[in-house]
Amino acid sequence: MLRKNERLSQFYLLFLCLSGITYILSLVLSLSIPPNVLILAFAIMVLILGVPHGALDYFIAKQAFDTKHIFWLILFFISYIVVASLSTYLWYLFPSVCLVLFLLISIFHFASDWRNSLRFSTSIALAALVICGPAFFYANSILHIFEGLMIDTESAKNIVQIMFIIAVLASVILLVNFLQGYFTTVRFWIRYELLGLALSSILIPPLVHFVLYFCFLHALQHMCDFANYQQVSLKKVFVISAPVVLLSVALSLLIPYFFPNTNFESNIYRIIFISLFGLTMSHMLVISYWHKWISYSPS
16 A cells, blocks of 8 residues: 555656646647746745745644643744744855855755665655756756845856766765665655655756746645645645735745835846745754654654
8 A cells, every 4th residue: 555655756746747747748839938938837826835844833742742822833833933043144245155055965865765765864865866966967057046036146156067066976975875685675656756856856847847846846745744734624724724825925025125126037046046045044943953853752
């Protein structure tokens, strides 16, 4: 019988195959999607599937800290918003430093997706390839995205070079694992998920790769974990997260007002990635504690 994470692996691989076929056909037939359309679709997917998984942090914290005290709940909200807001403001002051920090934090955060499937070093290497793999063949695309995030060209080039080095090191670690036969101990569908992620990070355009992983694997796995521990349906999870999602969207839409002279594409990049950076700082603290709580909880 398939486990839940293996069903998610199948779900991810299905969308990966469909995206890969679509991409190949677009190359063969010389078709191109207008950049603004692709970016808008990217933003919508992150909104529908990506943001809700972070919107559950309040309920996760309430469960992990086992409290319903109104003072604690108010303190949690204030702390969460302060950390997210301060992180976003720091990006405005030090964009290059915050981008590097965001990439490193994302590697460790995404590595937790395989905490029950892979050993720590392998999960870190896989997460590093997921984040930095696009630097192999899509360096110019990444450079363009980074420049839209307030990063000067020279710093953006240096960060892309660092990503390339990290991707090479991660590939070597994964190759050594493969040659040692480690992946033969991993469950069948998880194995193909890892292969799909590695190929996607290298061959698929960065935005498509990010949406496929972040929305159809990372976010859904997190929401399924939450549904499992709360004993509710996935549909209920989306309903629970809706108010916080709407609030996050409203706050994110304020970002363009701080950069009135930027174009639509740059505004979308900033709404998505700078908002994600701010929220990830708070989100990661909550999720790290939750995962430890799950590990030690007798239930």
